[in-house]
Amino acid sequence: MSIDLECPICDADIPLDGDERTGDFVLCSFCKVTFKLVKKKDKWVLVEDYEV
Numbered sequence: 001m002s003i004d005l006e007c008p009i010c011d012a013d014i015p016l017d018g019d020e021r022t023g024d025f026v027l028c029s030f031c032k033v034t035f036k037l038v039k040k041k042d043k044w045v046l047v048e049d050y051e052v
């Protein structure tokens with residue numbers, strides 16, 4: 001099963017393979033920002049990962 005998420009910054013569609021797990025990193029190919037994938041209440045959410 002595949003999921004589509006929207007980039008929180010530029011609203012571009014970010015296609016996922018469907019085998020992602022919480023904590024995976026996803027790159028938006030449009031704004032080149034890397035997000036962390038987090039599952040909240042059965043919904044995937046992209047969070048900006050600035051805690052380095």
Ligand SMILES: [Zn+2]
Nearest residue numbers: 007010028031
């Ligand atoms: Zn983006």
